[in-house]
Every structure is written in C-alpha cells, then in structure tokens.
Amino acid sequence: MRRRWVGLAAVFAVLTSGLTSGCEFEGAYDLPLPGSPVDEDHSYEVTAEFADILNIVPRSPVMVDDVTVGEVIEVDRVGWHAKVTLRIRDDVVLPDNAIADIRQVSLLGEKYVALEPPSEGASEERLDDGDNLSLEATGRNPEVEEVLGALSFLLSGGGVAQLGTITEELNNVMGGRTERMRHLLGSLESVVGTLDAQKDDIISALESLNSLTATLNRERETIQGALDVAGPAIAVLADQHDELVAMLRSLDRLGVVGTRVITASKDDIIASLRHLQPVVNRLRAAGDKLAPGLNLLVSFPFPQEASEIVLGDYANTSIKADFNFSNFFSAGGGGPLPDLPDLPLPGLPPELLNQVLDCIASGNLGSKKCAKVLANLNLLAKLVEVCERPRYEDRPVCVALALLQAGEIELPDLPGLPLPELELPGLARLGQSLTSTGPSDRPSTAALLGGDG
Template sequence: MKQQPKKTLRCAPRFPGAPATLTPAALALVLLAGGCGLPSLADVPLPGGAPSGPGYRVTAEFVDVLDLVERAAVKVDDVTVGSVEDISLDGWTAKVRLRLDRGVRLPANATAAVRQTSLLGEKFVAVSAPVTEAARGTLTDGATIPLVRTKRGAEVEEVLAALGLLLNGGGLAQLKTISQELGGALDGREAEAKDALRQLDAFVGGLDAQKADLVRAIDALDRLTGRLDKQKAVIGDAVDVLAPGITVLAEQREQLTAALNALGELGKVGSRVITASKDDTVASLRALQPILERLAEAGDALPKSLDFMLSYPFPPNVTGAIVGDFVNLSITADLDAATILSNLVAAAPRPVAPRGPAAPGSAGPSGGGGPSKAPPAKPALPGQLPPLCLPLDGILPPQWVPPKECELPEGCKLLKPGSPLPLGALVVPKDGLLPQGTVFPAGTKLAAGTILTVQCLLNPVTGAVEGIVGGVGDLLGGGG
C-alpha cells in the first residue's frame, strides 16, 4: 500500500535575519506574528469519513435520542452518507436535522433509528427503506420523517436492568417448576399429547379455511348488535313488560313442574295402552271397513231418508202447508197430450204393429246386407196408441234410425259409441239395458256405449208441491 507523504506545516518568517532556533514561547509569538494561520472548522473533515460535499437536509422526529450528539454519523446499510447537524426539542419530541449526501436516494416513507456502533460505542442515525410496506416516492430536501417511522435501540443499562429483574425477582424458578410438572404430566402420554396436537392443528386449519365465513358471521353479528343498539329503548320496554309475567311463572314454577311431570306420566300410560290395544284397534277398524264402504255407496240417500223420517208420512217440503190441524194440498195436473202419451208408452207395454214379410234382399235387424225396414204400420184407430217402432227381437244397432211412423220426442236421437257427449245425455251401460226414465220401455237393449240425447229422457218426478189455484177448466187446460 502506497503511503501518503506526511504534510508539514511551514511558515515563512516575516522577520529577516531571525535565528533558526527559537524557544517555544518565541515560536508561538513568531507564528502569530508571521501570519501562519490555523485551519478553519469548515476545513476539518467530518468524523467517520462523512462526505463534506453538497447534500440535502431532512428532519427526523424521535421520542428519545439517548446521548446522540451533533456531528454524529448518518448511515444507510452501515455506510456513512451524512451527519447530524442539529438536535432540538419541540415539546416532548426531539427533532434531529440530518444532512445527507446528494447522491443518496431514499423513498419518501423511509424510516430512521438511533443505533449504536458497539456495546460501548458511539450513537448514530440509521436511515433505511420501510420493511412493513412498499416504498413510494422520493425523500427530498426539507422532508420530515415522523414519529411513527422512527425508533431507538435498547440501552445497555436497560438490558442489564431487565436481566437483573429476571434473575432476582423473575420467574426462572417458576419456569423450572412448570417445566418439571409438564414433563411429569406428559410422561407416558406422548401419543395422546401428539394426537391432541394433531387435532388442535386440524381444528386451527378448519378455522383458517373458514375464516371468510367467520368474518362474515362477525360482520353480521356487528350489524345485529348495531340494530339492537338502535332499538335498545324498545327492548328495554319489552323487558319491563315481561317482568310481571316472568314473576308469575316463577311463583307457579312448582305447579308447572308438577304438570309437566304428570304429562310425562300420561304419555307413558297412553303409549302403554296404545301398544297393548294395537291389535284390537286394527281388528276393529278392519271390521268397520265393510260398513264404511256401504255408507260410502249409499251416498246422500241416507241423509235424505233421515230428513224424510222427521216429517213421515209427508215429504219434507210439506211442512210449509201445515196450518193448525189440517194440511193444505194442491195438485198440478199436466194435461199436455204429448206428455201423457209419452208417459203411458214408457210406463206400460205398448201394442206392436203387425210386421209383414221383409222385402226381398233385405236382412234382419242384426244382419248385414242393408238397413232393415219396418213394415208400414196400420193407421191407428181412434183411441189406440201410436204404433211401436222399436224392434223387439234383438239389440238396436248403433246406426238404427227410427222410422217416420215412430212417434218419438223431437230431438231424441241415438248416437253411436264414441260420439261427442251432449249436455245431459245418457250413455247406455255395459249390459246394454236401458234404465227407467227414458221414452223407451224399461229393459230395452241397445249397444253398450250408445248415447241418448237429453230429449229421450223423461222429466224426473220431484214430488214438488206447486199449489196451483184454479177451476176444473184450468186443470184441463194443462195447468198453464
């Protein structure tokens, strides 16, 4: 390593002819008189090798700067980049003005700390980028590092005091006792302890996996508590209103408890009775099944008969005609000739007109080869019924059309099975027998499914009492 030449301080004497050897006092006098000046403070290099060139200034705020002094070093990553220019006090906050080299680039959210070079070394200010957040901006001249981004290191005295507290009045003895007791408790139970730790790890892992749900639940609970807080007056009133009821319940607690116990015993007895009588109950229900089926088949006939029994031997609607000890009755006589004739034909067998031989090439009513034709009926004599046009030797075919001589009500038609069902029409049952109540004699057979229009049905007998007032002439006129 090349050594630097030593610099010596030489002063030219102003007094010519001065002796070469001088006493110390004379030398000092000569130096002052000869103009040999001492270096100024600005020319003295900074301690620690801090740069003395152009720079910028930053103020750092500290709660405590310990024994930091002016002209102390400012370091970035243990490299001296400036010095402390001034330390002042603002209330309870120490403000330290730092001078940094212009070439040092730091973020605007930089941090500062008072540190120590060694255990007994000097203090310095360490400036660095933040470690808990991302760096942003640039630290410029006149910027301030606030208290939230500054700190100081622990002093040796503080460390020794804490160590003395731990050793003298601390819990080392207790820690030893705890360690021994814990070892004795876990001795021989290592497997259970490991299993407990595994379960605890699984539990904590489950909580971590559900932390989003837990956060939502906490937020919902927070909203609920907020709403409850807004309605605390209403809740307080409700609690005040409930107080008398709760007092009564408290006074009747013994009775309520006894009632609940008795109800429990009743349940036990009921369960025992139902279990013992289960077979008999099922048998009784099965025995009732035919009776219930017959009642269901009877339909509304049973209630109607019961209604008739209350007014026997008169129909139920006669009660309005009873006046005192006699009954006012009236009869409505429908003397319409067509109605009387149809009732007589439907109610009794009608004489059949003689049938002549069939025309050549014709078939019977049930054979193929063409529609059958009834022989022309003889003209009815006065007082005789109209000729019967129904064939009595077989079932009427679905295509059967009454001949013109057959006197049927207007609109009475026989429709083949599957035809659209008119309103109020009658469908011939499966056995083909026509029931009573049609214009045809009872027992007449038709093809199953044949449809009779509503004009082929007789008006049902209702037994209604209409109470017509009039003479014999009105009755013979049809009651109209």
C-alpha cells in the same frame, strides 16, 4: 511606540467587534473538519424529531443500509424532545415517509442515524430538502446498559430465582409416577395427532363460527328486540311455575296409564289393524272415485247442492215445481183435451207474480210477456184471478181476456205458443185458429192482441 500599540489594539477591537456582530461562534463544532462524507453543494437537508437522541452529536454519520450517506449538522431542543438536522447526499433516494432510528456501530461503537423506507406503504413521493420526520417515524435501539440492567434484575430477583422452586415441585409431582406420566404423554401425542388430522375441519368450524358471529352482529337489534319480548314471557312462565309442574306430573301419570293400556290391548289392536287391512286395500283401489263419493255421502239422499241450504243456524232454499200439461196431452190433431176439474189458484212466488203483472202492464195480450203467462197453467189461472179485481178489469189485457172468456173472440195459435184446449171457470176454448165471430160491433182481434210486443 506607545501610539503604535494603541493603534494595533484599536484595530483588533474593531475586528473582534466585527466578527462577533456578523456571526455567532459556538465552539469547535463550527470549525470545518476534513473528510466530510457529504458536500454541502451536492446535498439536501431534512429534520427528524426524536424523543431521545442518546449521545448523538453534530458530525455523527447518517447511514442507509450500513453505508454512510450524510451527517448530523445540528441538534436542537424543541419542547420535551430533540430535533436533529440531517444533511444527505442528493443522489440518495428515499420516500418522504422514511423511518429514522438511532443505532450503534458495534457493542461499544459510536452512534449513528439510520434511514430506511417503511416496511409497508412506502410513499411514491421522494424525501426532499426541508422535509421533516415526526416522532412517529423515529426511534432508537436499546442501550447495552439497559440490556445488562434488565438481565441483572432477571438473574437477581426475577423468574430465574424461582426456577429452583419450580424444578423441585415438578420432581415431587413426577416422583414415582413415571409410568403414568409416560402414558399421559402418549395420550397427549394421540390427542395432538388427532387435532392435527382434524385441522381442516377445525378451521372450517372456526370460519363458520366467524360467519355466525358476523350474522349475529348484523341482527343485533333483532336479537335485542327478541330478548326484550322474552322478558315478559319468562315472567309469565315463572308465575305459572306451579301449574306447569303439576301439568308435567299429570303427563307423567298419563304416560304410565297409557303404557299400561297399550300393553294390555296390544294384541287386540294388532288384530283390529289386520281386519282393517282389506278395507284399506279397497279404499286404495277406489282411487280418485273415493272423494266424490264422500262428498255425496255428506248430503245423501239429497244432491250435493243440498249442503248449501243450511247456512249456520238457519236454512235458506226455494223449491219450484213446474208442471206443463202440454207435455202430457197432444196439442194438435189429438182431439180435445178432457175437461179438468176446477183448480185452486195456488200462491205464487213474487217473481212469478211479477210476470203476471208485467203481462197486464204491457197492454197487449199477444206480447212476449203475456206469452210466458199463457204458456203456464198456474200463471194463466193467476192472470184470470187478478183480472177479476176491479183495479185491473179495465186494463186492455184483462178486457181481451174477458172477451175470450165470453167467447166473443178466439185466441190465435201464436208461433211457439202451443196452448191446449182447457175449460176453467169462465175461460172459453183456447188454441183454435184465428177467426172472428159474433156481432159486427165486437172489437177486432188485431185491436185486442196488438203486435208481437
């Protein structure tokens, strides 16, 4: 008999050791309870982290829109907050960024975990097995004890105790001033009505102010630079403070004197303006003709181009007088020209003297360059003068001119070159038809005149 009890004890010890070694028993929460709202085979599990879970325990319900859809199966501590494992029916569809709150069924009812989608920005992904709701997505409702404690603080030592003092002071302020308060309230009603009527304008002004503020914000660096530059300018104005004040006082005295002068001469000024009216009317009638006349008035009695003579502190101009005696005397069929007295050789400008030198350098008295010289009395006299110099007397042009002077040859009437018959010192007859006279050893006219050049 004793051996039978020893054997039973050994079997019980083995069974006990097997149970304790295979799983961990945590009490009554591990025992299955009938009537569970969710089947383990048709559900998924998610976790939610709470800063405070109040008295949520395993088997507490999980609700969506006040309908039980699951239960709490485990509560763990992670650091300084709690981590709750929720088992939810697999036919419940929630976004993966759902919100979890701990709420109460009634004033003294049990606590439950409420799941709901966020008010904005719901995710398109579904809350699924293994997902976790962080602390930012969880919360709880205030407890009844907390509400009653805050109410007791308000009633005992809060603002309610001061309502009596406030009421008494209001009575003291309004006592005996009923009519004035009524008038004030009436005025306040008028002001509020005016503000209500102008609300569109006020909104527009606020929007414009908002736009101005945005513009100022964009131009912040420019404004900062302007303020930095304004600093030295303000310092200069501060240094010139006394001078500015003296200037303003002088302007004030000038204004007084000017007012006195204008008042005293008002009638004369009006009379002068009336006398000017006919002049102004005439000027207006002149119209576009007035501006050219004013331009001519500046340089009168000289032409308008005379204004370009004076350039700053000096004058620069040239005057050319070209006298062509062929315009005064007939060159053909009118008989010989009268004898002219000896003419002095005037000084020539450099450009005209260059024409004489170009004629000599051409080597051809019949060239176009010499034609210009022969057509001008002053140039012709200058040519004679230059050819008398030893430096130029052997030049072909000067040799031909000397033969003309000696009467050994006569100048042809070149096309386009009407030359009058002139008698100058040493210059023979000019402008006759081309002939050759004199000894046979005289140089030919063709050799002396050459081609057209």
